Amino acid sequence: MTQAVHEAPVAATRRLNLGAVAPFLALALVCGLGAAANARFLSFDNLTNVLARSTFIATIAVGQTLVITAGGLDLSVGAMAAFIAGLEILFLNSGLIENTTLLIVSAMALSLAVGALCGLFNGVTTTLGKIEPFIVTLGTMGIFRSLLTWLAQGGSITIRSNDVRAAYRQVYFGDLFGAPYPVLVIFGVAIVGAFILYSTAYGRHVRAVGSNEDVARYSGINVARVRTITYVLQGLCVAIAVVVYVPRLSSASAATGLGWELVAITAVVVGGTRLKGGVGRVWGTIAGALILEVIGNIMLLSNVVSEYLIGAVQGAIIIIAMLAQRGLARNR
Amino acid sequence: MKRILVGLAVIGLMVGAAQAQQTKTIAVSVPTADHGWTGGVVFHAMEEAKALEKRYPGLKVIVKTSPDPAAQANALEDLSTQGIDALVVLPHDPNVLTDPIRKVKNKGTFVTVVDRIADDRSIYDLYVGGDNPGLGAQAAEFFKKAMPNGGDIVVIRGLPIPIDKMRVDAFNEGVKGTKINVIDSQFGNWSRDDAFKVMQDFLTKHPKIDAAWVQDDDMAIGVFEAIAQAKRSDIKFVIAGAGAKDMVKRVMDGDPKMPVDVLYSPTMVAAAMDLTALGLEDKIPVRGDYILKASLITKDNAKDFYFKDSPF
Numbered sequence A: 001m002t003q004a005v006h007e008a009p010v011a012a013t014r015r016l017n018l019g020a021v022a023p024f025l026a027l028a029l030v031c032g033l034g035a036a037a038n039a040r041f042l043s044f045d046n047l048t049n050v051l052a053r054s055t056f057i058a059t060i061a062v063g064q065t066l067v068i069t070a071g072g073l074d075l076s077v078g079a080m081a082a083f084i085a086g087l088e089i090l091f092l093n094s095g096l097i098e099n100t101t102l103l104i105v106s107a108m109a110l111s112l113a114v115g116a117l118c119g120l121f122n123g124v125t126t127t128l129g130k131i132e133p134f135i136v137t138l139g140t141m142g143i144f145r146s147l148l149t150w151l152a153q154g155g156s157i158t159i160r161s162n163d164v165r166a167a168y169r170q171v172y173f174g175d176l177f178g179a180p181y182p183v184l185v186i187f188g189v190a191i192v193g194a195f196i197l198y199s200t201a202y203g204r205h206v207r208a209v210g211s212n213e214d215v216a217r218y219s220g221i222n223v224a225r226v227r228t229i230t231y232v233l234q235g236l237c238v239a240i241a242v243v244v245y246v247p248r249l250s251s252a253s254a255a256t257g258l259g260w261e262l263v264a265i266t267a268v269v270v271g272g273t274r275l276k277g278g279v280g281r282v283w284g285t286i287a288g289a290l291i292l293e294v295i296g297n298i299m300l301l302s303n304v305v306s307e308y309l310i311g312a313v314q315g316a317i318i319i320i321a322m323l324a325q326r327g328l329a330r331n332r
Numbered sequence B: 001m002k003r004i005l006v007g008l009a010v011i012g013l014m015v016g017a018a019q020a021q022q023t024k025t026i027a028v029s030v031p032t033a034d035h036g037w038t039g040g041v042v043f044h045a046m047e048e049a050k051a052l053e054k055r056y057p058g059l060k061v062i063v064k065t066s067p068d069p070a071a072q073a074n075a076l077e078d079l080s081t082q083g084i085d086a087l088v089v090l091p092h093d094p095n096v097l098t099d100p101i102r103k104v105k106n107k108g109t110f111v112t113v114v115d116r117i118a119d120d121r122s123i124y125d126l127y128v129g130g131d132n133p134g135l136g137a138q139a140a141e142f143f144k145k146a147m148p149n150g151g152d153i154v155v156i157r158g159l160p161i162p163i164d165k166m167r168v169d170a171f172n173e174g175v176k177g178t179k180i181n182v183i184d185s186q187f188g189n190w191s192r193d194d195a196f197k198v199m200q201d202f203l204t205k206h207p208k209i210d211a212a213w214v215q216d217d218d219m220a221i222g223v224f225e226a227i228a229q230a231k232r233s234d235i236k237f238v239i240a241g242a243g244a245k246d247m248v249k250r251v252m253d254g255d256p257k258m259p260v261d262v263l264y265s266p267t268m269v270a271a272a273m274d275l276t277a278l279g280l281e282d283k284i285p286v287r288g289d290y291i292l293k294a295s296l297i298t299k300d301n302a303k304d305f306y307f308k309d310s311p312f
Helices: A002-011 A013-037 A044-053 A055-069 A077-094 A100-127 A133-151 A162-173 A181-199 A201-211 A213-218 A223-249 A260-270 A282-301 A310-331 B002-020 B036-055 B069-082 B094-106 B132-146 B162-175 B192-205 B217-230 B245-252 B268-282
Strands: A156-158 A251-253 B024-031 B059-066 B086-089 B110-114 B126-130 B151-157 B180-187 B211-214 B237-242 B261-263 B288-292
Touching (some): A013 A282, A044 A055, A044 A181, A044 A282, A055 A181, A055 A260, A055 A282, A077 A100, A077 A133, A077 A260, A162 A181, A162 A223, A181 A201, A181 A282, A201 A213, A201 A223, A223 B217, A260 A282, A282 A310, B036 B217, B059 B069, B059 B268, B069 B094, B094 B110, B126 B132, B126 B268, B132 B162, B132 B261, B151 B162, B180 B192, B192 B211, B192 B217, B217 B245, B245 B261
Parallel strands (some): B086 B110, B110 B126, B126 B288, B237 B261
Antiparallel strands (some): A156 A251
């Protein structure tokens, strides 16, 4: 029984490796399109803008990759992001800590804790309650978003102190030796995510649970625990995204994170992770998130596409990129 | 079954009691606070409900929020069965809600529609709305005055719905024939995050932008952030609209980057409730169409449009 679990990936290794490169080829293709559309596409400023913007989706999508690989799904991520952002800003406004740096660091820690708890709630309800993750996270999606709307009393929550704003702003707009912090965050999260999924026993369990739940259970894997932890990691990823999101506009409103869940899931699938579970590609997910953001960027930079048709062209490019990627993975 | 019967009996008693006291009820149905402007609508509806109940003893005002058009249609049915004398409704989507509103009206209830209306104007007694073409026209008027020698401007629109088109068409009409060029125009979905992205890309694409017209105050927040990040000094000012308190504050404080704002205020719901109560309680004929002016908010009059406690 254990052999069956381990054999599947081994047999498919050749195809998997080619499949892993495919999303990056698709990304290169899309970038080529961008360069053709407008010479400014390749300017340093534009590229860092796009990379920084994709941080939220990319970070959340890394968590989603783990959840989906384990055979789950999390629809609550966008609403969760809004809820955590609201709490973080309220904490920043509370003035509990005098020292600005300490205040911001504590706010970040609080966000991570809240994210982990939100994820734990999703995980425990799904596994112990034995309810479809689709339903659970659809429920928590409504709960988190309403809580934010309630906290904001229907408006928006904004960082009040100008000092805190100015100091925290650096987290989104600042850089380390020319590399903007958000970009470092993407790579950090991806490296950790890839390490967990590919190089740890837990990662192997995640894949085993996703490819065949029963076989995994008979092999002595605690399926509920493995799945619950993926949701906790997803919650942490959402919190990391929020920590970078809040300093950008210093505010959260009912519109914060609206629709992020679908974009994140799209990024995961475009990146080559199987929606049914069992096969996860963290780096592919990053490529997927970048592809989606770059397409949006190209649409605005080009003068060809009418503002009314952007959605259609975007949709077509995503499908073409997927087809090209599948074709590559099959032929070689 | 028993419980249902008891429940019905209790409701029957309550309705009976209510009728015995000769109270009148106004139901207010508005969208859930899903973005800044609707947040303002909910706030002002709640405040006005309290004020009206104080002003007219015996008047009951119920405010009900709904997350989407279908839920609002159900809410209208529920409110109507409770027995109401007047309905004030700000429909999510006027096309979807035309028939549910007509049903309420056919029962003899006084109907007031706020802000959004489809083609059928027979479904209401009273209409209170903002001046959508006026919002675009007022902004265009200011651009003409502020840029007599013309210039290159970018436009960030809302969502592709009729309100947005009315505003943009009026704006384009207003700047037609002048040296003001709209060099780019995109949808920002009335979201500050989307507006941030769109403005970032505009700044990448166009080396020189003289000014921006952003359709809504929420989006202006994202636009200002994008300009600050790009460290661009060519953009002289940004004009938005709605009358959000943060933006009115900027105008009030004399921010050169935001010299004026154009009013399209969520307070219109309060005006509608007031007029409805006036007809219901004071028997003053109020039927008709009321269009609130898209006033230009300037440094001098900004204090009249500043609601400190409103979430919007």
